[in-house]
Amino acid sequence: MSLLHADATHASSPLFSTTLSLPDCDATGWVVVDSMVDGLAMGGTRMTRTVDAVELAALARAMTHKLALVDLPIGGAKAGIRPNGPVRDREHLMRTFGRVTRPLLHGGVYLGCDQGTTHPDRDMFFAAAGYDIATRPGATRLDVDWAEFWRSMVDITGFGVATAALGAIRASGARTPQRVVLQGFGTVGRGVAQHLAAHGHQIVAVADVLGTVEDPAGLPVDKLIECTSTDGTIDRSGLPTSVRVHDGDRAWLKVDSDVLVLAAGADAIDESVVSSVRAKIVVEGGNMSCTKPARRMLGEAGLTVLPDVVVNVGGAAVTGCIIAGVAPNGLNVPQMSAWLRDWIAGKINKNCELIAELSASGSAEPVAELLAQRNIAW
Known part of the structure; x- marks a missing residue:
């Protein structure tokens, strides 16, 4: 380095x-x-x-x-x-x-x-x-322009966050579909919902700027996405009658769940609400979703916390692999998409495993230890 x-x-x-x-x-x-x-x-x-x-x-x-x-x-x-x-x-x-x-x-x-x-x-x-990123010296050469290529990767950050969540679910030993609450339903949140639902898990609540929509039997993800604007706001009028609507910016904390994915603004969980978190797995799908003290308190309470800098990396990793020439040349769009997804999933899974190992060994700041190994300050 x-x-x-x-x-x-x-x-x-x-x-x-x-x-x-x-x-x-x-x-x-x-x-x-x-x-x-x-x-x-x-x-x-x-x-x-x-x-x-x-x-x-x-x-x-x-x-x-x-x-x-x-x-x-x-x-x-x-x-x-x-x-x-x-x-x-x-x-x-x-x-x-x-x-x-x-x-x-x-x-x-x-x-x-x-x-x-x-x-x-x-x-x-x-x-x-x-x-044009693709013409930068040293960058991986693409067979289409950057805008067209990106359309095949638009869900990649959600894919990475879901990959981390699925790994934590497997590590927990769960054998039944898990109940997932999503705080935030923008591009990342929608991608997470699609990937987790495809693996059989239930999205029981989703929060946006207007409040929280909930169905304990599982929200219909495809229908939910149809009713959602590009900025992540859900049109309640298009939802099935079985869906409950709650007002309040933290109503999602009151929903029983196994997995909580934070995919909106910073400080969604601070010290004041740590005791209200019901899920055993908390995934920081957004930037700085938990304050540092809250993240530490969640860990001390025995919850699995997957930090943002480990799981919210898909979009950055795709771009970085192309800019730095890490991805191989000569692949068509489907091949490049598959290569990048495998590479990103491998990096995220490995880092989540290391975080779990360090946490189990008593580390209060496992991310800091991983960064220190790379001579980077936390």
Whole structure:
């Protein structure tokens, strides 16, 4: 591992942070780079009304951790856009963002999509920047353009989170379908629901910004997805009459379950609600889903906790494998998709096993130990 990577990730501040000028957009933007490895860094672009450089620094640090844990030679970064009001011309904003970040994109800082931005948004700002991941020197060569290839991998982060959950279920010795609660039903949550349901498990409750929908007999996942907008909001009017609707932003905590998948915003579980968690397996499918003290308290209570930097890595790993040339050349889209899924599942399963072993041996911070082995600060 390069010296720059070690130095940057042991520092208390990012490698660099820059404020973006976004002309005629009535928005503020930032790019924060936590570390670079061999001239590369990567992370998503978050667009919310509250994002700021401090939040992005924490997210960029988490990206450093994620990429290090899957042994990709890439540093962590994160971009943010904070609109000052309603976004009236989204295309103009995305194209402006692309033009402004062009030097960073071409200089080795890959910026994808994240909360509040979509794959079409990313395609727009890439086009404005004249950036194509597949033409970068050293990148894996694809037989289609990046936007088309990504359509075959749109569920990959949910796939990775579900892979971790399935491994924990097997390790628990469960022999019957498990009851799963999903907090968040965006792209990640929907992907998790599809993969867990395909393995015979019951999605008994799903939470979105409006509250929680529940069916103890199992929600109809395909119908639920049909009733869900791209931002993860469920249209209650299209659901079967057997579905119960609960208001409140933490109503999902009251639903009996075996597995809880957190796939929305940060700090969904903090110290104040640890005692309310009913599931024996908690999977951090989103970024920083639990506070660090809450994660420790859950572990001390005997729950299995799969941390975000281990399981929420699918999308980053796909991009990282292509940018760094880790994935083999010469594969068609189905072959490349299969190779990447196998590679990601292998990395996630191995890290979850190591986390379990360290936890069983009494480690209070198993992720910190895994990172220390790679000379990375937690």
